[in-house]
Amino acid sequence: MTLETNKKVGIFLACAVVLAVLPFVVGGAFGNSWVRIVDFALLYVMLALGLNIVVGFAGLLDLGFIAFYAVGAYTFGLLSSPHFGIHLPFYITIPLGALLAACFGLLLGAPVLRLKGDYLAIVTMGFGEIIRIFMNNLNAPINITNGPQGINLIDPIHVAGVSLGSTIEIAGISFHNVYLYYYLFLLLTVVVVIMGFRLQHSRIGRAWVALREDDVAAAAMGINIRNIKLLAFSLGALSGGVAGGLFASFQGFISPESFGLIESIMILAMVVLGGMGHIPGVVLGAVTLTIVPEVLRDVIGPLQMNTFGRMIIDPENARMLLFGLALVVMMLVRPAGMWPSRRRKAEFRDDKVAADSAQKD
Amino acid sequence: MDIFFQQILNGLVLGSIYALIALGYTMVYGIMGLINFAHGEVVMFGAMITISVISGLTGLGVHLPGPVLVLIGLAVAVPGCMLLGYAIERVAYRPLRGAQRLAPLITAIGLSIVLQQVAILIWGRNYIPFPQILDHDVITVFGASITKLQVIIIVLCLLIMGGLLLMVEKTKLGRAMRATSQNPAVAGLMGVNVNTIISATFVIGSGLGAIAGVMVATNYDQAHYYMGFMIGLKAFTAAVLGGIGNLGGAVAGGLLLGLIESLGAGYIGTLTGGVFGSNYQDIFAFLVLILVLIFRPSGLLGEKIADRA
Numbered sequence: 001m002t003l004e005t006n007k008k009v010g011i012f013l014a015c016a017v018v019l020a021v022l023p024f025v026v027g028g029a030f031g032n033s034w035v036r037i038v039d040f041a042l043l044y045v046m047l048a049l050g051l052n053i054v055v056g057f058a059g060l061l062d063l064g065f066i067a068f069y070a071v072g073a074y075t076f077g078l079l080s081s082p083h084f085g086i087h088l089p090f091y092i093t094i095p096l097g098a099l100l101a102a103c104f105g106l107l108l109g110a111p112v113l114r115l116k117g118d119y120l121a122i123v124t125m126g127f128g129e130i131i132r133i134f135m136n137n138l139n140a141p142i143n144i145t146n147g148p149q150g151i152n153l154i155d156p157i158h159v160a161g162v163s164l165g166s167t168i169e170i171a172g173i174s175f176h177n178v179y180l181y182y183y184l185f186l187l188l189t190v191v192v193v194i195m196g197f198r199l200q201h202s203r204i205g206r207a208w209v210a211l212r213e214d215d216v217a218a219a220a221m222g223i224n225i226r227n228i229k230l231l232a233f234s235l236g237a238l239s240g241g242v243a244g245g246l247f248a249s250f251q252g253f254i255s256p257e258s259f260g261l262i263e264s265i266m267i268l269a270m271v272v273l274g275g276m277g278h279i280p281g282v283v284l285g286a287v288t289l290t291i292v293p294e295v296l297r298d299v300i301g302p303l304q305m306n307t308f309g310r311m312i313i314d315p316e317n318a319r320m321l322l323f324g325l326a327l328v329v330m331m332l333v334r335p336a337g338m339w340p341s342r343r344r345k346a347e348f349r350d351d352k353v354a355a356d357s358a359q360k361d
Numbered sequence: 362m363d364i365f366f367q368q369i370l371n372g373l374v375l376g377s378i379y380a381l382i383a384l385g386y387t388m389v390y391g392i393m394g395l396i397n398f399a400h401g402e403v404v405m406f407g408a409m410i411t412i413s414v415i416s417g418l419t420g421l422g423v424h425l426p427g428p429v430l431v432l433i434g435l436a437v438a439v440p441g442c443m444l445l446g447y448a449i450e451r452v453a454y455r456p457l458r459g460a461q462r463l464a465p466l467i468t469a470i471g472l473s474i475v476l477q478q479v480a481i482l483i484w485g486r487n488y489i490p491f492p493q494i495l496d497h498d499v500i501t502v503f504g505a506s507i508t509k510l511q512v513i514i515i516v517l518c519l520l521i522m523g524g525l526l527l528m529v530e531k532t533k534l535g536r537a538m539r540a541t542s543q544n545p546a547v548a549g550l551m552g553v554n555v556n557t558i559i560s561a562t563f564v565i566g567s568g569l570g571a572i573a574g575v576m577v578a579t580n581y582d583q584a585h586y587y588m589g590f591m592i593g594l595k596a597f598t599a600a601v602l603g604g605i606g607n608l609g610g611a612v613a614g615g616l617l618l619g620l621i622e623s624l625g626a627g628y629i630g631t632l633t634g635g636v637f638g639s640n641y642q643d644i645f646a647f648l649v650l651i652l653v654l655i656f657r658p659s660g661l662l663g664e665k666i667a668d669r670a
Contacts, residue, residue, distance in 0.1 A: 061463065111655045118396045121466065122597060123654055126647030129594075137640050261590070265470055272467050313482065321478040327471025332456050335464045 023182045034294075035178040039250065041290040042185035043243050046192050048270040048286035049279065050239030053196070055268065056277030057205060058232035059212030061121040063264050064108070064128025068237035070135065070259035071104050072097035072244025077151040077254045078144075090157040094245040101241025102234040104131075109233035113226055116215075128264055135256040150255025157184065157249045181250050188246065192239050196279045199235070208232055209277075273330050275337030284339050293319050367505040368627040369620065374511045374580060376619020377518035381573040382596035383603070383611040384525060385566030391542045391606035392562050393458075398469035399449050400570055401593020402476035403442050405586065407571030408578035409484050410438040415492050427494035431575065438571045445476075446567025447560055455556070473589075480586035488583045495579060514576045521569065522612050529608060538562060542606065591643065595622075598650040604660025613662060621645055 027035045051065045075097030079088045108127050112120055139147030156163050156177070199205045207228045210218035219225050248254050266289065274285020300315040313321075330338075382404055389397045411434035418430060425433075453468040499506045529535035540548035541558045549555045577592060578584040595618065603614025626642035653660065 055463075061466070111651060114658060115654055118466065119601070119654060119658070122396065122594075122601070123651055125594070126598075126650050130644055130647050133641065133644055137637075262474075265474075269467065269470075272463060276463070317478055317481050320474060321482075324471045324474030324478060328453060328468045328475070331464045331468045331471070335457065335460050 019186060023179050027176075027179070032176050032178055035176070035182060037291065037294050039178055039181050039185055041287045042182070042189045043247055043250070044267070044270060044290045045189050045283050045286040046185075046239055046243040046246075047267050048274070048282050049192050049196050050236045050243070051267050052236075052271050052277065052279070052282045053199065053208075053239075054232050054236035055271050056282065057200065057208040057212065058229065059208075060229065060232060061117060062124045062233075062236070063121045063261070063268065064124035064126070064131075065236070065240060065267055066259045066261075066264040067108075067128040067131040068101040068104060068240030069244040069247065069263075070131055070256075071101040071237075072241030073248040073254045073259075074135065074145065074151075074244075075100050075241070076245035076248040077154050080155040080249075081151055082153050083146060083151050087155055090245070090249065094242060097245040098238050098241035101237040101244065105234035105237030106230055108237075109230045113229055125261065125264070128259075128261060132256050132259055135259070145256075148256060150253060150257070151248075152253050154248050154252050154254065156252065157181075157246075159184070181246075185246060185250075188242065192242075193279060193283070195239075200279065204228065204231065212277075269327055273327070273337055275340040278337070278339060278341035281337055281339035281341065285337065288338070289323075293323060296322060363504040364627055365624075366503050368623045370502070370505050370507045370511070372620035372623035373515055373616065374507075374619070375623060376599075376616035377515045378573050378576050378580070378615075379592075379596045379599045379619050380522060380612045380615025381518050381569050381576070382592065383600040383615045384522065384608060385570045386593075386597050387600040387603075387605050387608060387611040388538075388562050388566045390600070391608075392538060392545075392559060393454070395454065395465055396469075396597065397449070397454075397563070397566070398466065398593075399453065399473040399476060400566065401589030401591075401596075402473050402480075403445055403449070403567045403570040403589070404574040404577065404592060404596075405480060405584070405589035406445055406476065407438045407442045407574030408584040408588065409480060409489070409574075409586075410441050410571075411435060411575045412489055412491055412578060412584055413484070414438070415494065419492060419494070427496070430492075430494055431579070435572065435575060438575065439568045442567045442571035442574075443564045446563040446570070449567075450560055450563040455559075477586050477589075484586060486586065488585045491578045491582045491584065510579060514580065517572075518576070521572065522608075525565070525569070526608055534558075534561060595646045598646045601650060601660055602653050604662040607660070607662050610660055610662035614660065617661075618646060618649060621649055 023035045023038060026038055047065070047069060050068070051062065054060050054062045054065070072094075076090075076093045078084060079086050079093045079096070080090070081087075108124065112123050115123060135145045136148055138145040139149075145151070207218065207223045210221060210223055211225060211228055215225055247258075267286075270285040270289045271282050272285075273289065274283070275281025296319045297315055300313070300318045304312055304315075382400070385400050385403070386397060389395060389400070411431065414434040414437045415430045418425070418433065423430075449469075449472055453472045454465050457465045457468060495510055498509045500509060500512065529538060537548065537553045537558050538561070540551065540553055541555055545555050548558075573596075574584075574589075577588065596615065599615040599618040600611045601614070602618055603610030603612070605611075622642060622645050625645040629637050629641060
């Protein structure tokens, strides 16, 4: 074994240990509500990695990604809750939701094959809104989605007869449900991350990059643009669907409100702020954008009370304000994201040099 | 038949407002090739500022006829929104000119969030009623009713749009704008100050947006910090429908979209036997958008372009 691989194995093991004990450290220090936030961070990592396939690898700007999350969540919600009285196990509902989301991905992808850039963004945004409007209104004449009230009492996931929704005791230590879900989410996140890496370095991944850089040249090189675009849409939607199903069972409640445009924007921001097309960057972006707003929620209120003696800005308001400002400032300061891939970083440097020289001309 | 005519009138009112906002999108797109995502927020600010000015004046005990109050409100809101539009361009677009396409989109979305939150800080999260200072006299035409206010909205929109088209076609500024939209580099070589032209485009578009915002607020009798999102999206749809970058197209697209929407909402219930109701009204805009982009990506009046990048 070389020193280099030794180092890699060391980093890998350190990460594994940190991730394994993380919920206990967080839970011990800040309480279970923070473990819950960590769980959500993992869900968002899955979503952001799904969107990264579409936006980061294939360069197709998708502003309606949350629709696939919604499809996964509603599939799970409808098929394992008292709403229809159906209680299918998760190993049927989650794959079904993912498959259905992938089909919706194809459904969206097929008509927009010819569109690029901003046009694609607007159409996907419209698609996301259409899905949301349907979820909101499909309670009449036949009640399918229960309209704005959403679906309640969704079954928790059962693994080997153990419900992840309850607190269980192993060897005298009680595990709250947020811990159990943490390990399930972690497992699936790792699967999605590995899938992302394998895809990126495969023939398909290279085809996506070619498509992103220049679709005409890619077509000339023998890449089937249509199929490769559809594949990007459906694979991205697939992981969105999985995350949606997990969300439904974890939360136990879903309503159209959770699937608004702002959520799509949030996920896109995770991908772009983290570093488009760079898996570690996207993971960093997703974790940052989940955790930081929560920290702000806890900090802004007390901070104002301490410094001014009263609330000047409503914390929720201040949180969104800072989020918006952060988006603007980040894009102005680091347009390639927090942790861009080496390749993109180089591209940006070239762009900058080219732009500078163009200005001098 | 009455319903049909009524929906046509409603559609024309809605459509002329869409058209006015669509002009703001299409002008910016024509010159920079970018969607100004924050334009809807400018529309919202126009409505909010006008309402504040009017209620401020009436609160001070100023007694003036309703239309004069609205004009005073507009006299504050229009320059305010122009300033806002200028600031948006300087902050979100100019530093990123020549960068990858996604970057300005994200900054615009970020600014749009910031503007909404600022609106919440100033005006709160609730719907703000438009002060009851305008009379809602109803005129009946062929069994359909329309208020005088709505007639004024339509006429005013048509006048403004006509004026804008004249300006773009006949004046020096308009010629410079057209030159910049064709080729900024060459326009620069011909002595056009491209930066000024781009700023002017944002300023004019925002001014139109402010007027449109006031029209929306008077038409629905209320304003809200989130109103810019949906109306902006629909106006953008109108711009695409007409052929983005084409001013006449934006007007035609806006009117057409307004008509499609109100006729669709009026008839969807009877057509589908009550399965879908008028609560699906918002879907029409998106369906139209998707269909247009599939079958005629260049829009109704747009030039033939094979691929939209």
